[in-house]
Amino acid sequence: MDDLIRRSARELADLLQSGAVSAREVAVAHLDRIAEVDERVHAFLHVDRAHTLTQADDIDARRRAGEQMGPLAGVPLALKDVLAMRGQPTTCGSKMLEGWRPPYNATVVQRLLDNDIVILGKTNMDEFAMGSSTEHSAYGPTHNPWDLTRIPGGSGGGSAAALAAFEAPLAIGTDTGGSIRQPAAVTGTVGVKPTYGAVSRYGLVALASSLDQPGPCARTVEDTAMLHMAIAGHDPKDSTSLDMPWPDMVAAAQRRDLAGVRVGLVRELGGEGFQAGVRQRFDEAVALLTSLGADVVEVSCPSFDYALAAYYLILPSECSSNLAKFDGMRYGLRVGDDGDHSVEQVMGLTRAAGFGPEVTRRIMLGTYALSSGYYDAYYGSAQKVRTLIQRDFDAAFATCDVLISPTSPTTAFPLGSKLDDPLSMYLQDVATIPVNLAGNAGMSLPIGLAPEDGLPVGLQIIAPIKGDARLYEVGGALEAALHAAWGHGILAEAPAL
Template identity: 70%
Template sequence: MNRLEILRATAAELGAAIAARTVTSVEVTRAFLDQIEAVDGRVHAFLHVDAAGALAQAAAIDERLDGGEKLGPLAGVPLALKDIFCQEGIPTTAGSKTLEGWRPPYDATVTRRLQEAGIVILGKTNMDEFAMGSSTENSAYGPTHNPWDLDRIPGGSGGGSAASLAAFEAPLAMGTDTGGSIRQPGAVTGTVGVKPTYGGTSRYGVIAMASSLDQPGPCARTVLDAALLHEVIAGHDPADSTSIDAPVPPVVEAARSGDVTGLRIGIVTELGGEGYAPGVEQRFREALDLLREAGAEIVEVSCPHFRYALGAYYLIMPSEVSSNLARYDAMRYGLRVGDDGARSTEEVMSLSRAAGFGDEVKRRIMLGTYALSSGYYDAYYGSAQRVRTLIDQDFDAAFQDVDVLVSPATPTTAFKLGERVADPLAMYKSDLCTIPSNMAGNAAGSFPCGLAPEDGLPVGFQVMAPPLADDRVYRVGAALERKLAERWGTGTLTDQLADGEAGAYLNLKEA
């Protein structure tokens, strides 16, 4: 395989080629490291690239394979790791100055499972600070750029992971999804992003934002690649008290099948209409037609309490943020400012938190602290939790009638960098479609469904399934992917990116 063949191959194809010894993991890893060096100065998907470590991991995999050892389907395949997962000895900042220079003394469970599967970790990707944002503009280390248009956002909080895939800097990536931070970046970069059932993947060693909402999940360019990665990271973890002790749903089988014959798909009527870009709705409706052609039955479903999800989320999430971020007190680890021996502990804490946290983090801490304060707890946090129960009941009622629910993944395509920075409410509305699944804890994914005609930017198609029915998400995603490939005459939406004008600056065309 030459450089371009390696970069444009799927993770499944790379894993098979490495196992067959037609290419080595070192050759594959070096190709992606060279791509990062060539294009990341413009994309800024990575905060830290561990070139020496990645090549050492790849060499170890090659040695095991040369010795006749049988490894998993992704062994030797590189991956970009969101900078919210602890990796022993590797800088892990969660996009914040508060943790600048911190090197964890242990691995997150997800990190360990990736390593045990022989996946090569290239480095850590950029993100909104402590995963708080929808554009990756809240990173303390500068924004990431969308490879489809470098003047636009790549989504957030996991914009670095999604952009690394779209820029062909990695064939796989890891993200976390609290209110849409895997699915929304996937939608606006033309990639695949899946939020597993809450508790389906371990949160141990993942820097916490909102503990009842956070969930690690796979990011990829194809549905099968995402499913293969999902299978690696999922499963019970005794170290995580919220981890579900149940078999991993058959996600790889579902991704290979893609059979939606007789499947009942419900369109959520509340997730569309006013405020949704015409091109987004057009591509969404076309995707529904393709699924109907594939044998699915399409009906409309009302989930009346979804309209309250955004407001309830922005009370529950900041409340948990306020609690989780209290640990950054400058006393044990992280940034410490003003410790000159003349100041009290309280003054050092205050100065350190003021210097270490960005504006959005401070905003959410203040919102959460207020919502939890005496006299306001029942009116705000308590009421939001009751709304959360109603949203959960809406899902339960809908899944009595349909197998999955669908909607656009985002109301609009990628907006311009800086366009919503001064308007937090407009920024928050980017997650209108994705938040309900976090509130209920069910499985959901975003899959590319074309380019909006008005701006030529990617549109995402969201699929939501009941808890522990993650395989249904992949089944629908795979069916859509195949029907679109037939229509486009090419494998994925990012193949169109590589073949288009962007292919030149993305180093994806021969000189």
């Protein structure tokens, strides 16, 4: 059954529907793969084999009984450990929530279960989704399946590595500044940050509420579209959820016609600081888009030069407020409750013990940016930059259908190499952050391997707010052309684990 783990979600769905395989067989193949390779990859924080098989058996029983099933029924998925799942550990990669089992399901999780998607386990991540390497997980880093000495990206490195290591065909990520797209880029997988409000944030442990967005991850554009359809849609439990009908993303992924599509090359995203091999593969992809009939033009978004600075004021500000709830009173870690310490002392001791260095850094940065005397200069100015970035996007989308850039300035860097240099780590997200600040939709898909290190390079496609289907139209067409040229998907080139 080794073959099953290399199938796309679409292929598995077809096999399951025809009765050629059972959900249990598919789940067992993936659980066995996890048992075989995850000691080295460490994509998962928690796997509950019995729970997974119970869900698979239930799906098989209902299918045998003739029940009408959803298109992804029986296909397995890896869930980022930042989404609440009733009765299952949900740590957010933090000691603060070690052993916590949520009393409810996130809306995304409920939709996965309603669609009979089989949940294999919870994936590793930077603590509370802060980081670009998964090294800030309190439970140790995830390793990139392409080279186990390198980072898998972050914060959703566990979800991306699970896909690249063939431990799961589908995964859920969350993207606040690039946490779906950058891991996708450095692992040779596909990830989409939907328009802000497209996928419910209910039950997502918040990092920065005005930036966070859950989204689908997979190995192909079409699989990503199928998962997108399963999780998107209005949720009354999230007051920022968009109440609107969405076009069929799967049909968009299958269209494969770029004639006359106007593609904007963002001048500010891709020059200085971008690795030579990343630029080379990106330039080739641009030429390929042109040969497919797209009309590629250069556009300028001058405010993007200030996006990183604005982001590292807005995000810490929101995070210092959101993470105030972890005070050791109602759930999670409590330290120093010995009868002598006051409640304030217990809170201080709990938070110092429960949060790692990056979380501590950002909470203090946010506390600084929001403190009286600095509020206008820092948080206020950053919010104005956000307006300028939105205006740049508006101007660019007046002449373009989508915008493109490299997803990440570099390929996967060695574990440990940026750990104590926060600014250098933050630069990983320089091309993805403007999308979160403006609320747009973005995709990363693999476009080749950098010649100098043989590691995957990702291309980012950006669509306007509510224009998510355009990501799939352009991504699907580009992927089909690349696969035709290569004769296979990019992960066929990955070394055996």
